[in-house]
Amino acid sequence: MEYDVIIIGAGINGCCSAYTLAQAGLNVALIDQDGIASGGSGAAGAFISPKISKAGALKEIMERAHAEALEFYTTRFPRFTLTKPLLHIANSPQESDKLEHFKRETSLQHSPIDDALQSLLTEEASNDSAVYFTEGAVVDAQGVCRSMAEGIDFYPLKVEQLIHRDEVWQVGDLNAKHLVLALGAYPKLLPIDYVGLRGIWGHRIDIETSTHVPCILHHHVSISPTTKEGIVAIGATHDVHYSPFLGELYDVEQGRAVLLEKASKTLTLNNINIINDYTGLRSGSNDYLPMLGNLVDADATLLCYPHLRHGKAVDPADYVYYPQLTMINGSGGYGFVLAPYLAKRLKEYLVDGKALNLALSPSRFFPRWAKKHQS
Ligand SMILES: Cc1cc2nc3c(=O)[nH]c(=O)nc-3n(C[C@H](O)[C@H](O)[C@H](O)COP(=O)(O)OP(=O)(O)OC[C@H]3O[C@@H](n4cnc5c(N)ncnc54)[C@H](O)[C@@H]3O)c2cc1C
Structure with missing residues (x-):
């Protein structure tokens, strides 16, 4: 089966991304090993509450996300809100x-x-x-995820391997140009140890x-x-x-x-x-900012720029990235607040060609990791 996008993980991030991309006209396949909202999302109280913080990038993003989420759930999913x-x-x-x-x-x-x-x-x-x-x-976590996934092709599969060949991602019998990983706190499927995520039960x-x-x-x-x-x-x-x-x-x-x-x-x-x-499990990032961005191929990047191991700076635009692959993760205790905000930016990136915010890129953790891992 051919799709524009395959999304692995049907928690709030995967479901909200699938919904938003499908609304924009993309043909989406949504995959989960255990069913819709079976991970951290199914357990959530799903309060759409502001984060009480003082200043900085996190405060700005959370404020915007909170405002967008209130509008999104109350207008699109009032039955579950x-x-x-x-x-x-x-x-x-x-x-x-x-x-x-x-x-x-x-x-x-x-x-x-x-x-x-x-x-x-x-x-x-x-x-x-x-x-x-x-x-x-407060939203009905499972109800809203199921409702978002309505009309999207859903595949109950445990993905073990990702193949990229001839500019196409292959997941079992499914093919797509773009792949989105929305795996929450589950194993990452790629050698991306630099991505600083921790599970919070x-x-x-x-x-x-x-x-x-x-x-x-x-x-x-x-x-x-x-x-x-x-x-x-x-x-x-x-x-x-x-x-x-x-x-x-x-x-x-x-x-x-x-x-x-x-x-x-x-x-x-x-x-x-x-x-x-x-x-x-919630999946929280080490700096509390969520993650939305492309993934650095660590081995290929270190081969091109071995001096990264010695702390020399390389422009993140020059890192080698896995092609047409985006990760959405690291929302911690605010996954339901952040999902509409992140899904909207993912849509603007994949459909409208707008750049993603580098501050949210998982690559922000790469240089530090490269320096610590000498071989
Ligand atoms: C108890 C609790 C209360 C919470 N309360 C709130 C709250 O009030 N407000 C709020 O905004 N947030 C809350 N959160 C946080 C929020 O639930 C998370 O941020 C959110 O669930 C993250 O969603 P996700 O889609 O990234 O991950 P998940 O929901 O964990 O989804 C990941 C999915 O990927 C699937 N998957 C992983 N690997 C594979 C594979 N190899 N093949 C196929 N499928 C795979 C898993 O089965 C899983 O369904 C709470 C979380 C918990 C646990």
């Missing part, structure tokens, strides 16, 4: 400092909280710095409770508003030590206890019944 106000409460003195700064600078509408909400909060939550945004959103739970939660709450943990089905989501834990790839068993009971204890610092949830657990 719950919009409610969002109360962000600082959980440490450092965060309090960042939050106060953010509040002064942000263009997002915010207001004092009303008495009804105030009365729900614990004393600790009431006393910490907080900002109450008029508009927040997360656990969230869905509960029934007699307490009605009127808005999105972020404090020691995130708590969703009560859905029309009467569900409240609590999540997620952040564990950089546990990995399902190492064969250890995960302690679900302990994860539940951590989540409930953290939620109790924000408000009292009465008559709790846990109805579902979701676990998965």
Whole structure:
């Protein structure tokens, strides 16, 4: 089968890219070993929340991505998007400092909280710095991914090998000019050890409770508003030590206890019944910026420029790249916020010929890696 683009990985990055490229008229094949939203994306609480940060490239990208995501999900996928106000409460003195700064600078509408909400909060939550945004959103992670993939040719395959021959990528019986890798925290399929990614394990739970939660709450943990089905989501834990790839068993009971204890610092949830657990890996970059860009062929580049090993600079435009191959990854805990932003830039690159932002290129990690790896 011939396609314009093959996308490997049907998490939020793969699905949102497939949707955006198909909307632009490309013929897309989407592949996943375990089905749509089976990786980190299927576990996500999928809050579309602003990142509270002070200044710099990350703040600018996150602000833009957040605004684009709110617009994207509410207009394109309203059935899977719950919009409610969002109360962000600082959980440490450092965060309090960042939050106060953010509040002064942000263009997002915010207001004092009303008495009804105030009365729900614990004393600790009431006393910490907080900002109450008029508009927040949370999406149904699995529902939105499935809906994006509707009408796209989906192949349930575990890809073991990538072949590029005569300017065509071959994945099993599928051929395409362009290949997009959206593999999350899974093994990378190519010798690209310079790409600084780490898996961060997360656990969230869905509960029934007699307490009605009127808005999105972020404090020691995130708590969703009560859905029309009467569900409240609590999540997620952040564990950089546990990995399902190492064969250890995960302690679900302990994860539940951590989540409930953290939620109790924000408000009292009465008559709790846990109805579902979701676990998965986020894939975070070492510098917290997401990755969207071409991949350096490390061996070929070092052959051309051996002095890279000694720390000599080479213009990234002169590196040897795998042809017609783009990676989208490294969104950490903000994959649902970042996906529409990244997919839009991927479309502008593949369809409109616009250059990708070099600050997001995975090649940013290459020179440092080359210097450390002497042979
Ligand atoms: C518990 C939890 C809560 C979260 N909460 C939020 C939140 O509130 N808001 C937010 O914005 N983000 C949240 N995130 C983060 C977000 O889910 C991730 O950033 C996002 O899932 C990354 O998506 P992805 O498409 O890059 O990776 P994934 O969703 O992991 O998708 C990668 C896919 O690639 C497939 N794959 C890998 N290798 C192969 C292969 N060789 N062949 C075929 N298929 C392959 C896998 O099966 C997988 O389905 C949360 C994450 C977790 C775990």
